[in-house]
Amino acid sequence: MRCGFCLPACPTFRETGIEAESPRGRIALMKAVADGIMNPDEAFETQMNHCLGCRACEPACPADVKYGQLLEQARDSVEKHTTTHRWWVKIARKAAFEGMFPHQNRMRLLGGGLQLYQKTGLRKLLRGAGIMKLFPPHMREMEAILPDASYKGVVEQIGTHHAAKGEQVAAVGLFRGCIMDVLFTETNKHTVELLNEAGFDVIIPETQNCCGALHAHSGEQDGAKELAKRNIAAFKAAGVDWIVSNAGGCGALLVEYDHLLQDDPQWKQDAAWFAARTIDVSQLLVRHGRLQSAAQAAAAAGAGSVIGGGLQTAGGAGCGGSCGGGVNFASGETVRITYQDSCHLRNVMRSSEAPRKLMRSVANAEFVELAEADRCCGSAGIYNLTQPQMAGQILDHKMEHVKRTGAHYLLTSNPGCLLQMKNGIEKHGMSGQMQALHVVDFLHERMCGTAGRSGSPD
Numbered sequence: 001m002r003c004g005f006c007l008p009a010c011p012t013f014r015e016t017g018i019e020a021e022s023p024r025g026r027i028a029l030m031k032a033v034a035d036g037i038m039n040p041d042e043a044f045e046t047q048m049n050h051c052l053g054c055r056a057c058e059p060a061c062p063a064d065v066k067y068g069q070l071l072e073q074a075r076d077s078v079e080k081h082t083t084t085h086r087w088w089v090k091i092a093r094k095a096a097f098e099g100m101f102p103h104q105n106r107m108r109l110l111g112g113g114l115q116l117y118q119k120t121g122l123r124k125l126l127r128g129a130g131i132m133k134l135f136p137p138h139m140r141e142m143e144a145i146l147p148d149a150s151y152k153g154v155v156e157q158i159g160t161h162h163a164a165k166g167e168q169v170a171a172v173g174l175f176r177g178c179i180m181d182v183l184f185t186e187t188n189k190h191t192v193e194l195l196n197e198a199g200f201d202v203i204i205p206e207t208q209n210c211c212g213a214l215h216a217h218s219g220e221q222d223g224a225k226e227l228a229k230r231n232i233a234a235f236k237a238a239g240v241d242w243i244v245s246n247a248g249g250c251g252a253l254l255v256e257y258d259h260l261l262q263d264d265p266q267w268k269q270d271a272a273w274f275a276a277r278t279i280d281v282s283q284l285l286v287r288h289g290r291l292q293s294a295a296q297a298a299a300a301a302g303a304g305s306v307i308g309g310g311l312q313t314a315g316g317a318g319c320g321g322s323c324g325g326g327v328n329f330a331s332g333e334t335v336r337i338t339y340q341d342s343c344h345l346r347n348v349m350r351s352s353e354a355p356r357k358l359m360r361s362v363a364n365a366e367f368v369e370l371a372e373a374d375r376c377c378g379s380a381g382i383y384n385l386t387q388p389q390m391a392g393q394i395l396d397h398k399m400e401h402v403k404r405t406g407a408h409y410l411l412t413s414n415p416g417c418l419l420q421m422k423n424g425i426e427k428h429g430m431s432g433q434m435q436a437l438h439v440v441d442f443l444h445e446r447m448c449g450t451a452g453r454s455g456s457p458d
């Protein structure tokens with residue numbers, strides 16, 4: 001089929017109007033390579049690299065073409081045949097894909113290095129000396145909005161086992177991520193607390209590692225497979241009912257481990273076990289968590305925060321709430337919130353309603369739908385670093401829609417999208433009115449009564 005239904009869903013086609021920049025055009029190029037009509041040369045590589053990998057073309061396709069899987073195979077083929085990489089690109093790829101991401105302890109060292117850079121006077125010194133001006137603008141923008149890094153990940157800070165509050169609903173394993181765990185450690189901690197309050201025992205297997213998404217999206221299939229096997233072994237040993245992800249980019253590969261390892265007879269079955277149990281944190285909370293309804297939350301907020309058997313906003317360990325009767329998000333002052341979908345969460349994990357349901361259940365928070373929230377923000381893994389021009393163009397269009405919401409909080413569910421949204425807010429001079437947050441952090445803030453923004457949306 002070449003119906004073209006996917007074309008309007010594709011951000012790069014919408015930006016350029018060029019067939020080769022569309023899913024249909026890219027599939028035609030892949031087919032030409034597979035049929036031996038074309039070599040996987042530099043022109044082919046460039047076209048594959050222009051694709052965001054957002055997979056918005058998949059839900060739009062009536063023939064259920066698995067574009068993301070085709071793209072990963074195409075990039076793998078390019079990497080195996082390429083002769084165009086410069087020496088420093090080869091070294092950088094090897095260092096990142098083999099030397100860094102697979103090793104959680106090295107990722108923590110990286111976090112520690114960043115922490116030193118951020119907390120000592122080094123950052124100020126380099127900026128003052130004009131060193132940052134040597135970097136291209138998009139790198140400087142990213143450096144400016146990096147969150148506080150941490151040497152200690154979630155396990156080093158709070159340990160591996162965390163019991164449910166009240167009666168246990170299920171035992172879940174938290175996927176902590178690699179970059180997520182050193183740049184968004186607080187979000188991981190908040191995820192644990194939120195899950196405990198909603199009735200889940202949480203185990204964080206220590207031997208888990210990077211999901212392999214960056215490998216798979218960059219044509220390093222073998223590396224991705226090795227990481228997948230280690231993760232499967234770690235979570236199988238933990239004996240959990242669910243494997244929870246709080247990062248759309250990671251989760252989308254975790255749910256496809258069965259596809260990744262389909263040709264490996266030794267791992268095929270375990271990979272299917274793993275994929276079937278992987279779930280996004282919002283979906284888990286909505287489908288199985290002990291949550292109070294929006295009406296109960298509103299009543300709790302109106303009644304001074306305590307309702308029968310429900311959340312009490314004072315006392316208790318960690319997050320400060322005791323939720324024997326279920327979690328509600330009744331704390332905090334009136335704000336307006338909006339949401340940017342994580343492409344992989346929406347298009348691969350098919351979780352778009354669950355985060356919205358949670359946001360709508362927050363008392364004193366007016367949820368405003370963001371126009372084209374389902375369109376990629378331009379982050380797309382490291383796309384905003386490798387294809388800054390297209391990523392910047394897409395981000396600028398996105399921020400026009402964001403401005404119109406008048407929201408105080410721009411929420412999302414993936415660390416890459418979150419950084420891109422922070423960047424957009426800074427670039428468009430909106431940092432005085434709006435803050436970008438992970439959905440989990442916002443819910444946690446509302447659950448714990450620590451929301452600090454005063455005033456109401458105008």
Ligand code: SF4
Pocket residue numbers: 009010011012013021022023026050051052053054055056057058067
């Ligand atoms: S993955 Fe995204 S950018 Fe790539 S072809 Fe599909 S819709 Fe277009």
Ligand code: SF4
Pocket residue numbers: 001002003004005006007023024027057060061062063064065
């Ligand atoms: S990928 Fe799907 S939607 Fe796009 S042209 Fe092919 S069949 Fe049609």
